[in-house]
Amino acid sequence: MDDAFYMRQALSQAGNAWALGEVPVGAVVVRDGEIIATGFNQPIGTHDPTAHAEIMALRAAATMLGNYRLPGCELFVTLEPCAMCSGAMMHARLKRVVFGASDPKTGVCGSVTDLFAERRLNHHTEVVGGVLAEECGTVLREFFAERRRAAMRNGAVPPEPAGK
Numbered sequence: 001m002d003d004a005f006y007m008r009q010a011l012s013q014a015g016n017a018w019a020l021g022e023v024p025v026g027a028v029v030v031r032d033g034e035i036i037a038t039g040f041n042q043p044i045g046t047h048d049p050t051a052h053a054e055i056m057a058l059r060a061a062a063t064m065l066g067n068y069r070l071p072g073c074e075l076f077v078t079l080e081p082c083a084m085c086s087g088a089m090m091h092a093r094l095k096r097v098v099f100g101a102s103d104p105k106t107g108v109c110g111s112v113t114d115l116f117a118e119r120r121l122n123h124h125t126e127v128v129g130g131v132l133a134e135e136c137g138t139v140l141r142e143f144f145a146e147r148r149r150a151a152m153r154n155g156a157v158p159p160e161p162a163g164k
Contacts, residue, residue: 003098006030006076007132009038010100013053014078014139017041024143027053027077029061029070036073037061053077054085058092069093078136080107080129086115089125096126100136 006028013026017040029037039056043049054077062068074096075089080103089097097116099109108115109127116127 001033003076003128003131006035006074007078007098007100007136009035010053010076010078011132011135011139013038013040013057014136017053018139018143020045024139025053025077025079027057027075029057030074030076031061031065031070031072036064050084052082052085053079054081055088058088062092071095074098076131078132079103079140080109080111082106083108083115090115090121090123093123094125096128098128098131100130100132101140102129102133 009028010026013028014024015026017026018024020042022041022044025041027039028035037057037060039053039058039060041053042051042056054075057075057077058070061070061073068091070092072095073092075094076098078100080099080101081089081097082103083106086108097109102111104111106112109129115121116125
């Protein structure tokens with residue numbers, strides 16, 4: 001299986017977030033070609049600012065493996081990770097992070113800054129960006145367009161698109 005296969009699984013998780021009214025970002029953790037954990041954005045419903053898709057997937061993977069370190073694991077996420085999620089990925093010692101759409105507002109895999117390229121940090125994770133970028137970006141654009149339409153129907157000020 002290739003990166004696009006796993007990114008499609010992350011897109012499926014993004015659909016779970018959308019169904020709950022959350023920003024549609026999804027993630028999967030893969031080890032030895034097998035999906036061992038999944039996650040999707042849930043900060044609104046859980047009242048937890050850390051409940052990003054990546055964090056949810058990392059928590060599930062760590063619980064499943066019985067270890068907060070996830071060497072040999074790869075994380076696939078539909079949107080370029082933020083600083084919080086990237087820090088967690090580095091602490092988890094992920095082998096590789098693969099993301100779909102770039103995030104020009106909060107992305108730290110090259111869009112705003114590149115934490116993974118910071119040589120002074122003690123762990124270095126391989127990063128691959130742009131896998132199914134168009135599909136991942138379309139999901140986000142459609143979600144925010146729908147929210148703006150709903151807000152305008154209700155006479156409210158339309159929400160600004162946000163990374164997560």
